[in-house]
Each structure stands twice: as structure tokens, then as C-alpha cells.
Amino acid sequence: MAQSMQMPDMSNAIMAQDEMGRPFVIVRDQGNKKREHGIEAKKSHVLAARSVASIIKTSLGPRGLDKILISPDGEITITNDGATILSQMELNNEIAKLLVQLSRAQDDEIGDGTTGVVVLASALLDQALELIDKGIHPIKIANGFDEAAKLCVAHLESTTDDVGNDETLFTQHLFKAARTSLGSKIVSKNHDKFAQMAVDAVTAVMDKDRKDVDFDLIKLQGRVGGSLLDSTLINGVILDKDFSHPQMPKMVLPKEGAKDVKLAILTCPFEPPKPKTKHKLDISTVEEYNRLQSYEQDKFKEMIDDVKKSGADVVICQWGFDDEANHLLLQNELPAVRWVGGQELEQIAISTNGRIVPRFGDLSADKLGSCSKIYEMEFGTTKDRMLVIEQDTGSKTVTCFIRGSNKMIVDEAQRALHDSLCVVRNLVRDSRVVYGGGAAEITMSLALSEEADKQSGLGQYAFNAFAAALDTIPMTLAENSGLDPIETLTNLKSKQINEKISTAGVDCLGKGTIDMKELFVVDPYIGKKQQILLATQLCRMILKIDNVIISGKDEY
Known part of the structure; x- marks a missing residue:
């Protein structure tokens, strides 16, 4: 029996005539249109997010490494600022572009924590994929993540310390917070000088009544020549x-x-x-x-x-x-x-x-x-x-005058000082701090794990997955610092549970103590809160996508 031939897709066909006026049909080639749907689409999204996160993961923390970026016209940028790395990378994948926008949103709103927010979002998507493989519906996972994020923010707020109560100590706290943000930058050897510049600049122009700082009044000016130590603040x-x-x-x-x-x-x-x-x-x-x-x-x-x-x-x-x-x-x-x-x-x-x-x-x-x-x-x-x-x-305006041996160092020092200024500005707006070195993430992770057992239904899985995603931050910090990530995380968790030290974090610089309060490694509370909320929103958005249609060129 003759096998029936499959009819071509006539929905995209065009009627035409040859030179003799005889009609014929041109069927457009559909071969270049690729469609991904269902679990395949979600897997490709998570892989895209994972590949972007893996590039900037190694830049997290004080022992994080720099990246060298070469633009199409040969201009070189050396940086470990998450937002700068992502904005200068040429990305074709649509999910990777969403992660770039995520880091830009964190940069525009908070000014610091741009690497951490991408690492967290990628970890959440990784955990979500495991739950999807178990057969849990993506929307239920997204709803569970939203609830977990609310609980995280509430728990984080309960562990904050307000450093704005004492005026004299407040300036010291601003200095220490600025120094923490500069720890991973190229200026880390001179971070005391730059942290003092950031604090002096912000306190000179801040509006104490409104508790805000107008960045237009702080100008960053760089000039090649001299060393970073020659940098100065001019009133x-x-x-x-x-x-x-x-x-x-x-x-x-x-x-x-x-x-x-x-x-x-x-x-x-x-x-x-x-x-x-x-x-x-x-x-x-x-x-x-x-x-x-x-x-x-x-x-x-x-x-x-x-x-x-x-x-x-x-x-x-x-x-x-x-x-x-x-x-x-x-x-x-x-x-x-x-x-x-x-x-x-x-x-x-x-x-x-x-x-x-x-x-x-x-x-x-x-x-x-x-x-x-x-x-x-x-x-x-x-x-x-x-x-x-x-x-x-x-003076109502100040200028941070930055010197450096070459243009790349001057540019990176300007970016580092900008991040530091943002941290100080955030503390002026909201003087509550949480402790860095992964201490805040471990505290939230433990609170979620405890809460997960009380949840009925599928929420339990989402809570545990969110807790596992939060553990990625301290593990990455430990890995970048040359420590054993799993051993470090388990030690810190047992310290936090058994000895009730909620400020125990990763000792990245080998100072001999894991108490972040003692080392005064701090992050502004509003920065950490924004990271969790933005990463969860992006994760929800990506989990809702189940169909990707990539239009290729139609060929006759």
C-alpha cells in the first residue's frame, strides 16, 4: 500500500504566477522556527540563568576575582562589579537579559549587592527546577517562594541592629559599613582612606531633616597619574x-x-x-x-x-x-x-x-x-x-578626586567609591543593619527550614527549596575564599543553632573569628531586603513562562 505523503503547512503559503501566467504555490519553510515548551523551556531558562551566574559567582565577597571585559572597539574594563560585568556582556538569551536587568534594578535602587542578587536568583531557579522534576506545578512553587520571601524579610527585620541611635557612634558605623562594601574592590588595600572619603562626602551634603542625600552634589572626578593614596576629598x-x-x-x-x-x-x-x-x-x-x-x-x-x-x-x-x-x-x-x-x-x-x-x-x-x-x-x-x-x-558640594596609575584603575576606583557612597546613603535613609559574611542568609535559611515543617501541603517543599537557595551565598563566599564550602556551612549552621549566635558568618579574610558583629561586617537592611524581593519576583516571572517561540528567517 502506498504510504500517504504528509501535506505541507499551507497556512503560510503564497500564491504566485510564472512568466506564462500559470499559478503556483510557494510554501514558506517552517524549519527555522524553533519552539520550546513545557519542561524543556523551563530547563533551558534555568541553564541560561546558571551560565550567567557562574560567570559572576567568582566575583562575590572580599576574595572575589575581577573580570576583564573588552568592548568591540577594543576598550578594556577591569571590574568585579556585578552590574558593570553584566551590562557590558553581549548576551543573546532572553533569560540572561532578564538577569542583566535584575542586577541593574538592584544597582539603581540600592547601588550595592548586584552580584549577590543574580547568584540568589539563579539558585532559586535551580531549586525550582528540581521541584518541577518532582511534578510540582510551577505556579505553586512561585506562590511558595513568595510566602518564603515574606517570612525571610520579617525574620531579617527582627534580627537587625539600629546603628542610628547614637550620633557619635553613627559616623563610626557608617565608616565600617563603607569599608565592608570596599572589601572586595580593587581599592581594598586602601579601603580605610576611601571609606573615610565616602563618609565625609555624604555627611557634608546630606539633608538631616529628610534623611536623604542628593548625589548630584557629590562629583567623582578621576585623573590618571599618581597612586590611589593620592586621592582626596575636596570641599x-x-x-x-x-x-x-x-x-x-x-x-x-x-x-x-x-x-x-x-x-x-x-x-x-x-x-x-x-x-x-x-x-x-x-x-x-x-x-x-x-x-x-x-x-x-x-x-x-x-x-x-x-x-x-x-x-x-x-x-x-x-x-x-x-x-x-x-x-x-x-x-x-x-x-x-x-x-x-x-x-x-x-x-x-x-x-x-x-x-x-x-x-x-x-x-x-x-x-x-x-x-x-x-x-x-x-x-x-x-x-x-x-x-x-x-x-x-x-560647602554644599564636594568632589572626590581620584588618582591612579592607569585609566582602568581610576574607573574601577570610581565605581567602588560609588558603591560605597550608596551604602552610606542607604544607612542615612534607614540606619538598620544586618550582618554580612552570609550570616543574614544562614539565619533566614534556618528560620525557613524550621517553618517548613509546620507547613501543610506543597508549601513545605518550596520553603525548603528557598532555604537551600539562600545557603548558596555563604557557600559561594567560602568557595571564593579557598575554604571547604559544605564544611564551612555546616559549622556555621551548628554555631547559629547550638550557641544562638545569629551573627556567625564566613571568615573570608582569615581573621580568626566567625562573629561578624565583632568584625563589624555589615550590610544595610534595605539592600538585603531588596535583594530577596527582586530575586523572588524574577524567579516567579520566569517560572510562569512555559512556551518560547524563536522566530527564524522565513526562506522561500
């Missing part, structure tokens, strides 16, 4: 400029009898006025030319007089100067800076309490900014110069 603003004339003084101090140096901050150019519309000037005689030249000179003198009358010592201008104006400024002993960007002008105005003035006629003494001194910094043999506008006290 004021640094400009990548120098004075407009080489004969202008390199340092401006207050005049005799004055307390401050006065600054005129201008957005109008030192040029003769011109119509804003298109125009043409016809000069036919020598007299007309001389009259125009004297008019321009008079205008320049008028501008200089306006600045002098206001009592300004230094001029900061957004636009350029005419050479003649530059010479007149030098003659009148008015040091000036030109081509200062709009953002920098705003920072100078905030720092010096001045007003940005759009017209020379509007200049008056009450609109001038004031600072304690302005000076040029010169670097090495390159004749590179930067201008510093410094305040002795009460």
Missing part, C-alpha cells in the same frame, strides 16, 4: 580648566580685609553685542572702521567696569572671550576662566552660594559667589592643569 568644585591667560595668578586668595574670594558666574560672553538674527555690516570708510573699533573697546571697558563695580575677584564664564577682552581682564587684575560647562556652572553656584547672571548689567554684589580660595593644580611633567574652587567650611 568645593574641580574644573578641568585653567585661567584664560598664562600670566594670570595661579592662586587667588581673599583681598586684604576681606573674608572670601568673590566670584562672578556669567552666562554672557565677553564680546561686543551682536543681533541674534542674520546681519551684515557695511563699512566703506576708515572713519567708520575706527568708530566701530572704539565702540567695541568702549563696550569691553563697560563690561569690565560692571564686573569691577560688583566687587568680583574672579570671573567664571560659560562662553569664550575675545583676545582683547582677555588682555583687558589681565590688565584689570581679574583672573578669569572660560568655556565652563552648564552643569559645572550650576555646581559652582551651589557650592559658592552665588547666582548665575545672564547679563553684565544685572551683576551686583549680592549675586556673587564666595569661596575661601581658588588655585590651579599642576600634574607631573605633562603641564596638565585643573582649577580648584575650595571652601574652608560649609
Whole structure:
């Protein structure tokens, strides 16, 4: 019997005609469309998450290693910041891209803990897959994980310590928390200096009433050359400029009898006025030319007089100067800076309490900014110069000036300092801390395991799986520190249960004690809470996907 031939899928067919007008059917090739559904789709998702987590897992903790990232145009980045690594990796898998967004969400909201959140999300998906293999429905697992996350956050809150009760101790606690966040970074050898910079920067600009910090007031400026130890915090603003004339003084101090140096901050150019519309000037005689030249000179003198009358010592201008104006400024002993960007002008105005003035006629003494001194910094043999506008006290803006032997170190030091600033800012917002080194995760894991036995039904499996996922963090920390992960975890769990030490964590640096309270290895509570909530939400989202259709190119 002849075997019946399988009919092609006609749903995507196209009718066409040849050159003789005879009709024929073109059936599109469906071979390039791949579909994954059910358990296969979930397995591929978990594998994608696992491969991403395995890349950044080794960056977790103070003994974590760095990654070198090379962009398509050959630019090199060396970092161990989870969000930076993931954002610069070229990923094609849709689930891997979700993990990148997860670390970015943690970075935007908290600023630290970007590696931990990806490792936790991947561990949750691994555990969920084991439960799916046992035949438990994904939605039931997701619901169980949500309940477990709520219990974790509640238990975590009960174990927090509030460090904001004592004002004098609070600054010390901020310093220690900043130092913890810098422990795994490239600056870890100088972490005391950088932690102090972060604390001083935040305490200088923080709003105590609102308990918040405006990061726009803290500027991070890097310059290659020198070592990390040459980095410093400047109360004021640094400009990548120098004075407009080489004969202008390199340092401006207050005049005799004055307390401050006065600054005129201008957005109008030192040029003769011109119509804003298109125009043409016809000069036919020598007299007309001389009259125009004297008019321009008079205008320049008028501008200089306006600045002098206001009592300004230094001029900061957004636009350029005419050479003649530059010479007149030098003659009148008015040091000036030109081509200062709009953002920098705003920072100078905030720092010096001045007003940005759009017209020379509007200049008056009450609109001038004031600072304690302005000076040029010169670097090495390159004749590179930067201008510093410094305040002795009460500056509303600060600049963290970072030095390093090469651009990669300066960039990574800036990222490390940013993370540290975020940690200090989070503690200013919410002064509760939990203990690091995996201590918080082990405490939550034990609480969940205890609660799991009280659950009826499938919730018990989800609780145990969530507890096992939380154990991944201390195990990874131990592994990255060269310790036996399983032995370390079991020792810590028995310490926490038998001796009721909820602050027992992984001694990554071999300090001889596992009490994280004694070592003061802390994380802000809001950062840890955000990690758990974000990882659980992402896990739920991925568990709900059961069908992936990848559209290939249709070929005729």
C-alpha cells in the first residue's frame, strides 16, 4: 500500500504566477522556527540563568576575582562589579537579559549587592527546577517562594541592629559599613582612606531633616597619574580648566580685609553685542572702521567696569572671550576662566552660594559667589592643569578626586567609591543593619527550614527549596575564599543553632573569628531586603513562562 505523503503547512503559503501566467504555490519553510515548551523551556531558562551566574559567582565577597571585559572597539574594563560585568556582556538569551536587568534594578535602587542578587536568583531557579522534576506545578512553587520571601524579610527585620541611635557612634558605623562594601574592590588595600572619603562626602551634603542625600552634589572626578593614596576629598568644585591667560595668578586668595574670594558666574560672553538674527555690516570708510573699533573697546571697558563695580575677584564664564577682552581682564587684575560647562556652572553656584547672571548689567554684589580660595593644580611633567574652587567650611558640594596609575584603575576606583557612597546613603535613609559574611542568609535559611515543617501541603517543599537557595551565598563566599564550602556551612549552621549566635558568618579574610558583629561586617537592611524581593519576583516571572517561540528567517 502506498504510504500517504504528509501535506505541507499551507497556512503560510503564497500564491504566485510564472512568466506564462500559470499559478503556483510557494510554501514558506517552517524549519527555522524553533519552539520550546513545557519542561524543556523551563530547563533551558534555568541553564541560561546558571551560565550567567557562574560567570559572576567568582566575583562575590572580599576574595572575589575581577573580570576583564573588552568592548568591540577594543576598550578594556577591569571590574568585579556585578552590574558593570553584566551590562557590558553581549548576551543573546532572553533569560540572561532578564538577569542583566535584575542586577541593574538592584544597582539603581540600592547601588550595592548586584552580584549577590543574580547568584540568589539563579539558585532559586535551580531549586525550582528540581521541584518541577518532582511534578510540582510551577505556579505553586512561585506562590511558595513568595510566602518564603515574606517570612525571610520579617525574620531579617527582627534580627537587625539600629546603628542610628547614637550620633557619635553613627559616623563610626557608617565608616565600617563603607569599608565592608570596599572589601572586595580593587581599592581594598586602601579601603580605610576611601571609606573615610565616602563618609565625609555624604555627611557634608546630606539633608538631616529628610534623611536623604542628593548625589548630584557629590562629583567623582578621576585623573590618571599618581597612586590611589593620592586621592582626596575636596570641599568645593574641580574644573578641568585653567585661567584664560598664562600670566594670570595661579592662586587667588581673599583681598586684604576681606573674608572670601568673590566670584562672578556669567552666562554672557565677553564680546561686543551682536543681533541674534542674520546681519551684515557695511563699512566703506576708515572713519567708520575706527568708530566701530572704539565702540567695541568702549563696550569691553563697560563690561569690565560692571564686573569691577560688583566687587568680583574672579570671573567664571560659560562662553569664550575675545583676545582683547582677555588682555583687558589681565590688565584689570581679574583672573578669569572660560568655556565652563552648564552643569559645572550650576555646581559652582551651589557650592559658592552665588547666582548665575545672564547679563553684565544685572551683576551686583549680592549675586556673587564666595569661596575661601581658588588655585590651579599642576600634574607631573605633562603641564596638565585643573582649577580648584575650595571652601574652608560649609560647602554644599564636594568632589572626590581620584588618582591612579592607569585609566582602568581610576574607573574601577570610581565605581567602588560609588558603591560605597550608596551604602552610606542607604544607612542615612534607614540606619538598620544586618550582618554580612552570609550570616543574614544562614539565619533566614534556618528560620525557613524550621517553618517548613509546620507547613501543610506543597508549601513545605518550596520553603525548603528557598532555604537551600539562600545557603548558596555563604557557600559561594567560602568557595571564593579557598575554604571547604559544605564544611564551612555546616559549622556555621551548628554555631547559629547550638550557641544562638545569629551573627556567625564566613571568615573570608582569615581573621580568626566567625562573629561578624565583632568584625563589624555589615550590610544595610534595605539592600538585603531588596535583594530577596527582586530575586523572588524574577524567579516567579520566569517560572510562569512555559512556551518560547524563536522566530527564524522565513526562506522561500
